[in-house]
Amino acid sequence: MNFTDRYRRTLWQPTALALALSMGLSGVAMAQSNASGVIFGNAGDAAGATIHVENVNTGQSRDITVDNAGRYRATSLPVGTYTVTLKREGQVIGSRDNVQVRVGSGTDVSFDSSASEAGAKTLGGVTVVGSALPAIDVSSVDSRTTLTAEQLQKLPLARDVTAAALLAPGTVAGDARYGNVASFGGASASENQYYINGYAVTNALTGIGFTSLPYDAIDQQQIYTGGYGAEYGRSTGGVINVVTKRGDNNWKGGVGLHVIPSSLRATPKNIRRTDGQLFQDRSENTSSATQYTGYLSGPVIKDKLFVYAAGDFTRTTGNNISSILAPQFTTEVSKAKKWLAKVDWNITDNHIVEFTGLSDQTRTDRTVYEYSYANEARGNLIGGDKLENAASLAGSAPGGDVYIGKYTGYITDNLTVNALYGTSNSDHKRTLAYAGSPNCPWITDSRTKITSPIIGCGLVNGTVLGPGAKDKTHGWRFDVEYQLGSHDLRAGLDNQTLESSAGNQYEGGYRWRYQNVRNVSGRPDIFPDVPPGTPYFVEQRIFITGASVKVEQEAQFIEDHWQINDRWMGYLGLRNEQFKNINGAGDVYVKQRHQLAPRLGATWDVFGDSSFKVYANAGRYHLAIPSNVAIRGASASLYSSQYFTYNGVGPNGEPLNLVPAGSKIYLNGEDGTDLNPKTVAAQGIKAYYQDEYILGFDKALNSDWSFGAKATMRKLKSSIDDFCDSRPFEKYAARNNIDITNASIPGCYLFNPGVPNTFMVDVDGQGTLVPFKLTMEDFTTPAGVKFPPLKRKYYSMELYLEHHFDERWFARLDYTFSRSYGNSEGQLKSDIGQLDPSVTQDWDAPEIMQYANGPLPNDRTHQLKAYGFFQVNKEWLVGANVAIASGRPKNCIGFDPVDAIQYGASYFECNNQPAPRGSRGRLPWTLKLDLNAQYRPLWAGPGQNLAFSATVFNLFNSQKTTSQVDGGEDPANDYQRPLSFQTPRYLQLGVSYDFSM
Known part of the structure; x- marks a missing residue:
């Protein structure tokens, strides 16, 4: 035929x-x-x-x-x-x-x-x-996008899970400083859950990112954007659920090669300040990648025992010139090894056992040289290091080894049992390969209008990963389903334990930051101890954290799919979550029980023929405090600052002839001593949770076409962050005649923002704990500044039109109108790229939250996504992927005239005037068009097992700004400097060969 x-x-x-x-x-x-x-x-x-x-x-x-x-x-x-x-x-x-x-x-x-x-x-x-x-x-009552292996291979997508997830409506790319992750429905990028074959592989430390797998091993990828049932929890963003391929009764295999040549990459834009001054030369910041792939699958025993194995081996090389603040030329060689093996044993038709093992390991070798902007040339060798499973020197990254076992038993026609157990382990290492001086401090020169910035000798000039960093998890699930008449009942247990050993410190042990001495209008000189006429000063900061911490997560759920009649189905679900956070000393510092999450839904099969569905659902979703909070917020840490004047600079960039310009300050009270776990968090602290409501319909126009619409409303009801202000305790003590002269009050407390909280305070420094029941009035500052109620709301209207694959072509068009607004992004603060989920700068004091209400960083009011592919003839296939979106909100973050909490340029205020969140307009709209072509020559044989492919990403080479510096006054000439652009155009070439045996 x-x-x-x-x-x-x-x-x-x-x-x-x-x-x-x-x-x-x-x-x-x-x-x-x-x-x-x-x-x-x-x-x-x-x-x-x-x-x-x-x-x-x-x-x-x-x-x-x-x-x-x-x-x-x-x-x-x-x-x-x-x-x-x-x-x-x-x-x-x-x-x-x-x-x-x-x-x-x-x-x-x-x-x-x-x-x-x-x-x-x-x-x-x-x-x-x-x-x-x-x-x-x-x-179904949920909102999901499911992509099959066939679609993933035929669409022009980067070969990773996130690229596929971004096809789903309501998803946007997270801030570039968080890596290759997505935001779902206005939530921050740390609020998602990722599963492979039923086991959670989310980053155990921060929740940002996940352990990955060979791309060609994906059988189906499901992206839940809302409305998911009671079996899912620990997510207030979205869920990405990957099911891998498995062996069958036919032995087959394949090999492939995918190349991204640097010669076919467009040159990235240089970064310039708004006054035109060059900030970073990126003309040589390019890379190339070569990926080798292979798989083999088949029956060990026909109809009984099957195996599947796949691997990706990727080598990436690249260069990077850093900014003029710390000019260095870095070369990197990264080797990523991913493999997956799966065994399926059909013991009988009623009893099935599966075992999955996978590994995601990345090693990067870096060599760092001096760089001269004046000569546009690389200089002397500084040193080098090796990173393992560390995306950057700022902290640990996902990766590691995962092992999963699963049993499915069809006990009777009406009774089904599932049991799953999984573990993961990931080590994160940084090793100095060679260096002239391994103890070089981090040097930053923030002085304005200087032609020769001070340059340090450090390899990266930043915060580096401490020794012994690793993550490990183990968890299990057990659920039973029973059909009783028109009721499909299901109940289950879902437990997981996350353990992390992590910490950070400044390279070389401390950091020097050179700054201008300046006056801020409306307030005294911020450094009154500096002698008159002194143009510059230097700040020394010391930052050391490190601990082994744990989060225990338990849940029970029950649900009922009730076929009310021939056309109506109701869904009732209830999930009960328990979270326990444990600090570096092994003490529980937060314990939350009976976090009840009801889920309700209904579907109406309007015509009774599955051609028109109207559906609605409502649900509550909880999220645990991530492990990273205990590293710094509940375990011993040291964070100090001291100002100096200086006279001269040494060869390593360190200041000479120092004179103190003030005493040492322990920021946030972090003086290196252990914390009492009972004083770390508010008593009875509520979990982080969100309520969601969805109403939508899907309609089949005919056998080929369908369309639909969906309205979504999300509201964050409770958040967890830290506040770092002693004034509420002072006010409460004065009102209640409590002597706190010798009290031991931590620099920061975990609490529920926007509501009254009760804290245990060591009033004499000897362990005598007294409850302080702080009201909203207690949180109000002497100047009358109040904490606002917590607000994060997201609403959207999604419209879609889809042509289902008919062996000729497939296409889908999505338009989403949405708004994400409030005074808190959630667990992260993308405004400044903060990498501390649940302990952000937000809510540290009432002044910080003034004028903070407005469109949030993940707000993209308009999004248009279109993707599909067309089988031109037997040999040729072409595909396209278009994404158009309105820009990110812009802010101006500067100084408060009073700055009672001494946070510097951290307020939604500029030039001594309110600058409400999002009031500075929007970044430009972005357009991205990706195209691909596949050629399967007939001369390769009847099965057309040989395939050639070419994919061009960002065809028009659009490089619009996707994030910028929102700090408007520190230093002022950095305001609106771009932080990231769209990825420049690049080309991926591939060849693959599949064979049967």
């Missing part, structure tokens, strides 16, 4: 199926776990008949009895292709071929009510091609 004939045949097949389904009734379905799917349907008056479900690739099969209402369902099916057969007394009276099961989804395979009669033989002959079953999943 030629390509055209096959294409024409598909046009009538889905139509025939749709006609058949319109005579049937929809049934209830539910994804039994986050790594499997469901086949469900109605067999008309064939009560007592048998539904035979068989995986065409592995031979696994199940027999389900049709109930008295004519319904059936087969749960916890591994994703893949199935044949569904209706039998009565051994006789086949109807069948469906090529039924696609998708992760977390229900696939409706219903039979005509006359299927029990001999006349149904014609219907039984209908063949479903690909996934042409009903486009509308009437069994």
Whole structure:
């Protein structure tokens, strides 16, 4: 059969199926776990008949009895292709071929009510091609985008999980300073959960990022953007759920090569200050990458035991010229090794065991040289280092080894059991390879209008990873599903423990920052001890943190998918979360129990044929305090500052002839001593949680087209951050006649912002704890500045139009109008790129929160996404991916005229005037067009196993600013300096060969 004939045949097949389904009734379905799917349907008056479900690739099969209402369902099916057969007394009276099961989804395979009669033989002959079953999943109340391996290979996407996630409506790229991560529905980038084959692989320390896997090993990737059921928790952003490929009854393999040459990369824009002064020369900041891939899969025992193994090995080389503040020329060679192995054992058709092992390891070798901006030339060698699983020297990164075991038991037609256990381990290392002086301090020259900045001798001039950094997790899940009449009941346990040993310190032990002596209008000189006429001063900061900490997370959930009648399904779920945070001394400093999260939803199959669905849901979602909080906020740490005048600069950039210009200050009270765990956080602190409401519809126009709309409202109801202000305690003590002369008050407390909090205070420094029940009036400053109520709201309207793949072409168009606004981004503060989830600068004192209400950093009011591919002929395929978005809000963050808390340029104020959040307009709109082409030559053989591909990213080489310096007065000439641009145009070339044995 030629390509055209096959294409024409598909046009009538889905139509025939749709006609058949319109005579049937929809049934209830539910994804039994986050790594499997469901086949469900109605067999008309064939009560007592048998539904035979068989995986065409592995031979696994199940027999389900049709109930008295004519319904059936087969749960916890591994994703893949199935044949569904209706039998009565051994006789086949109807069948469906090529039924696609998708992760977390229900696939409706219903039979005509006359299927029990001999006349149904014609219907039984209908063949479903690909996934042409009903486009509308009437069994789900959530919001998700599911991408198959076929789509991932045919769309022009970077070969990583985040690139695919950004196709989903309501997702935006997180701040570039957080790496390659996404923000979902206005939430900060640390509020997501990532799963591989049912096990959470989210960064154990900060929640930013995840352990990855070989790209070609992805079978399906599911992106939940809201409305997910009670089985999911620990997320107020989104969920990315990856199911890997597995072996089947055919031995096959493949190899591939993907190259990104630096010669075909566009030159990145230089960074300039608004006055035109060059800040960073990026003309040589380019890289090249070569990736080798391979896989092998097949049966060890046919129909019983299967293996699948895949690997990615990527070598990336690049250069980087740093800014004029610390000019250095760095060369990097990075080697990333990812592998995955999966074993599936069908002990019997009713008992299945799976084992997955995967590894994600990256090693980077760096060499650092001096660089002269005046001569535009590289200078002498400074040194070098080696990084392992460390994305930057600012802290640890995801990666490591993960092992997962899972059991699925189909005990009876109505009872299914799932059990899962997993572990992960990741070491993060930095080793000095060679250096002239390994103890060089971090030098920053922030003086304005200077032509020769002071340059240090450090390798990176920054905060470096402390020794012994590592993360490890272990967790287990157990759930049971039972169908009782029209109720599909499910209950389960979900526990995970996260452990991290982490810490940071300044390279060389301390940091020098050279600054201008200046007066700020409306207040005295900020450094009154500096002699008159002194133009500059220097600040010394010492910063050392490090501890081994733990977070224990437990949850129980129960849910019911209730088929109320033939067209209405109700969903009721309840999740109960418990969180326990443990500091470096092994003490519990926060314990939260009975965090109840109800989930409610309903779907209406309007016409009863799965062609038009109206759905609604409401739910509450909790998030634990991340591990990193205990590193600094609940364990011993040292953070000090002292100012000096100086006369001369040494060869390593250090100041000479120092004269103190003030005493040493311990910032936030971090003086290196252990903290009393009972005084770290507010008593009875509420968990971080969010409420969400969704109303939407999906409508099939015909067998090829569908469209829909969805309205979403999210409201952050409770947050956890730290505040670092002693004045409320002083006010409370004065009002209640409590002597706190010798009190031991931590520099910062964890609390629930915007509401009254109770703290335990060591009033005599000897461990005598007294509760301080601080009201909102206590939090009010002497000048009358109050803490505002917590606010983070997100609302959106999403519209989509989709053409389903018909073996010729696939396309989807999404438009999202959204607003994300309030006075808190959440766990992060993208305004300044702060990397301390839940202990940001926000809420440190009431003054910081003045004028903080407005559009938040992840707000993109308008987004248009379009993507798809077209099979031109047997040999050629082309694809496109377009993303258009309005810009990020701009701020002006500067000095407060009083600066009672001495935070410097940290307020939403500029030039002694209020500068409310987002009041400085928007960054420019961004446009990104990616195109790809694939060529599978016929001369390579009947299977067309040889493929050549080319993908161009950012075809028009648009390099709009995506983030900027919001600090408007420190120093003033840095205000609105770009921090990041769109990635310049680059080309990826690939070749792959698949073979069967």
